[in-house]
Amino acid sequence: MKRVAMIPALLGSQRIPDKNLLLVDGFPMMFRVVEACKASGAFDEIHINSEHLIFRDWSKMLGVQFYQRPPHRGGSACRMVNKSRKCVGDRCQTHDHFLYDFMEHLNEPAYLALIHTTSPLLKSETIKTFMEKLERENYDSLFSIEERYTETMFDGRPLNFSFSEKIPTQTLPPIQMITWAMTGWRTESFMASYKRDEKKENGPTYVGKMGVFPLDRIQAIDVDNIEDLAVAEACLQYRRHRVVPGQFKVPEGFVGVESCLEDLIRRDGVTKFVNDKANARHSNLDQIKKEMGPPPWIYVLVYSATDQTGIICQKPGEGCRKHMHVTHDEWWVTLDGEFRWELGDGMVINTKKGDVVCIPKGMPHQITCMGSQPGIRMANGGRDMDHVYLK
Secondary structure (H helix, E strand, O other), X not given: OEEEEEEEOOOOOOOOOOHHHOEEOXXXXXXXXXXXXXXXXXXXXXXXXXXXXXXXXXXXXXXXXXXXXXXXXXXXXXXXXXXXXXXXXXXXXXXXXXXHHHHHHHOOOXXXXXXXXXXXXXXXXXXXXXXXXXXXXXXXXXXXXXXXXXXXXXXOEEOOOOOOOOOOHHHOOOEEXXXXXXXXXXHHHHHHHHHHOOOOOOOOOOOOOXXXXXXXXXXXXXXXXXXXXXXXXXXXXXXXXXXXXXXXXXXXOXXXXXXXXXXXXXXXXXXXXXXXOOOOOOOOHHHHHHHHOOOOEEEEEEEOOOEEEEEEEEOOOOEXXXXXXXXXOXXXXXXXXXXXXXXXXXXXXXXXXXOEEEEOOOOXXXXXXXXXXXXXXXXXXXXXXXXXXXX
């Protein structure tokens, strides 16, 4: 049997208005899901399923197929009826209907994966493993779950622990929460159950031989509300920046940490701080030098949601305290004069006008203005980034 991915999308969502049109960390969530499905190599066909033709255009961009869902068959004016729900011309609230409609469209037995646009953190290797398990273990229905080792109650009563004693949380039997990030079916089993429509038996969603597929907490994120959206976007940024969790510890010689640029630069002896013209669309270095006058001073060029750039002018012998950054790399351009960078690995870099220095996060450094004339350097990093100070 062929393996098919189906990615459903409608417009007009309520909890997050038009969530399928949002750019989440720069991309529609659907783009991330489709690309993960393609990269997995797990599918013979990938379909976007929607009644809205904007997603037909997107499917062409992404190189996948488009199925136009009839509004009355699991769409915005659904009139399908089964034991899960009787729709009366309203927006469909159960996937039973549009799944059955799509399976009829396929018109041949298949292993079908329903993968939601609201799960943009799914990895391609996870999708591949899920489909392999669905087929290899011959499941009729397979559900992605998130396992949590935590004391859980329902209606005031304990589900997986006892009120009579406190035991270590990690030894509890985990609760298993269906995420709906990924669900798989053997289409023949689903459709047969849908047609029987008997209340006394399972299905069509929970049909036949059922299995579960654990996801880690990050991949299990399902964007249903604004809080979920904030978490998903933060995780996508975290992944894009290739952050290694727990990479850095408090270093030897640690004397403190600061992040307020105005405060920390004043402690470095820079008393004139100008930031009221940050983010100007056009600036000129000669005009800035004329306006600022003799050193020491800092003129903040960029102070955006993510970035921080300042032009720092100091006299020979002045500079900054020894420190490092663990959340951002930093880079500088020497605009005038001479500077010396003394790095934690023993390297020393001497610069003159036009030189660029890049230092990775985690590398201690101390900067000093050298020579006989004031020096100017442009410092570029992350907004309000950490300055971890060392002896």
